[in-house]
């Protein structure tokens with residue numbers, strides 16, 4: 001199964017703060033900027049990330065930063081001990 005960082009499950013929300021229309025269905029009308037909100041017909045809809053998707057994304061970024069930190073630490077240690085080893089990233093989940 002293909003999993004993108006920005007995969008969206010279902011909801012779209014109007015980018016107009018005054019409108020904030022939410023819909024699960026993409027409207028038929030599209031502007032150059034994206035799908036047009038059917039409620040206000042002015043603003044465009046943006047994909048809304050679920051809490052879980054947002055959480056996973058935050059975890060992913062933290063993981064990347066931790067990885068950089070960990071890798072730097074390991075590399076410094078390896079420099080001292082003059083040993084080389086393959087450092088596996090492993091699974092993100």
Ligand SMILES: [Zn+2]
Nearest residue numbers: 014019037040
């Ligand atoms: Zn709207």
